[in-house]
Amino acid sequence: MIESDPNLVKLIAEHPIAAKALAANPHFTAIAARHPGLATILANAKPDYKADEMAVNCWKDEKAAVAAVNDPNFIKLCSEHPGLAYAVCHHPEAAMILANHPRLTEIAANHPWLTEHIAAHPEAAKILANHIHLDKILAADPQGIAHAIAAHPEIAQKLAENPRLAEAVKNHPEMVRHIAHHPEAAKALANHPQFTRIAAEHPELNKVLARRCKAGKSR
Numbered sequence: 001m002i003e004s005d006p007n008l009v010k011l012i013a014e015h016p017i018a019a020k021a022l023a024a025n026p027h028f029t030a031i032a033a034r035h036p037g038l039a040t041i042l043a044n045a046k047p048d049y050k051a052d053e054m055a056v057n058c059w060k061d062e063k064a065a066v067a068a069v070n071d072p073n074f075i076k077l078c079s080e081h082p083g084l085a086y087a088v089c090h091h092p093e094a095a096m097i098l099a100n101h102p103r104l105t106e107i108a109a110n111h112p113w114l115t116e117h118i119a120a121h122p123e124a125a126k127i128l129a130n131h132i133h134l135d136k137i138l139a140a141d142p143q144g145i146a147h148a149i150a151a152h153p154e155i156a157q158k159l160a161e162n163p164r165l166a167e168a169v170k171n172h173p174e175m176v177r178h179i180a181h182h183p184e185a186a187k188a189l190a191n192h193p194q195f196t197r198i199a200a201e202h203p204e205l206n207k208v209l210a211r212r213c214k215a216g217k218s219r
Contacts, residue, residue, distance in 0.1 A: 006035050013038065019045035033083035034113060037090060055083035058094075065094040075103055078110070085110075089117035095124035105133050108141035115144035125152040134158055135168035142172045149178045156185035166194040166201075173202050180208045 009031065012018040022028060023046035032042045032049060036059040039051035054077070058065040065088040071077060078085045085107055088094040099118050101107065108114045115137060119125040125148065131137060138145045138159065149156045156179045159165060169175045176198065180186045186209050192198060199205045 006038060009035050010038055010041060013041045013045040022046075023049075029082070030112075034086050034111075034117075036083040036087040052081045052083050054081040055087040058084060059087040059090045062091040062093065065091045066097065069094045069097045069101070074101070075107060078107060085114055086117050089114070089120065089124075092121040092123060095121045096127050099124040099127040100131065104131060105136040105140050108137050108144065112141060113144040113147070115141045116147040117144070119144075119148035119152055119155070122152075126154060129155040129158045135162045135164040138168045138172070138175065142175060146175060146178050149175075150181070153182040153185060156182045157188060160185040160188035160192065163193065165189075165192060166197045169198065170201060176202045176205055177208055180205065 009022075012022050022031075025031065028046060028049070032038070032051065033055070035042070036051060036055045039056050039059075043049050043051065054068070058068050068074060068077060068084065069088045085098070088098060095118050098104065098107075115128065118128055128134070128137075128148065129152065134155075145155070145159075149159070159168070159175075160179050162168065169179075176189075180189055189195070189198070189205075190209050
């Protein structure tokens with residue numbers, strides 16, 4: 001998907017005809033901000049596009065990225081420098097710091113797919129899985145969390161055990177299926193104290209759980 005796949009964005013931006021379509025996309029600026037490492041290529045596709053210098057620098061320089069994410073005013077910096085939140089995620093250490101940020105819910109709400117960028121690093125994914133506000137982060141960035149869950153069963157497991165899960169997935173029915181995709185998370189979900197409510201709001205859940213729990217037993 002173009003929203004989250006830098007390789008796909010690169011291929012499109014480098015193709016003469018596809019690049020024109022990308023440049024005309026009304027979401028071009030937002031897409032470009034999510035991929036600061038492709039600033040030069042995207043500028044070739046759309047000459048009037050200028051990437052944020054701080055974001056590009058943080059994508060290139062790990063020390064700059066760590067300094068930025070540790071800045072007490074990081075949220076303000078993100079609002080002033082498009083792409084900065086995604087840029088720092090290019091580096092494992094900075095991604096781990098961001099994964100534990102006390103205001104990650106707020107940051108993620110303003111940066112779609114951000115949690116997928118964080119979870120691209122295994123150690124950062126583990127920290128994200130243990131974030132005290134993981135349920136709220138899910139609600140803030142459902143697309144990113146969905147992709148993070150697919151790659152990291154531990155995030156699905158933690159969500160399945162979250163006491164506030166029912167409220168978190170109320171408006172995101174697809175999230176329950178993503179969580180239940182992993183056998184161990186499926187078992188935890190089946191034993192959730194609010195399972196009756198969750199199952200009532202997601203009619204297909206029982207069938208999905210039956211398949212996944214069976215898959216887990218066969219391993």
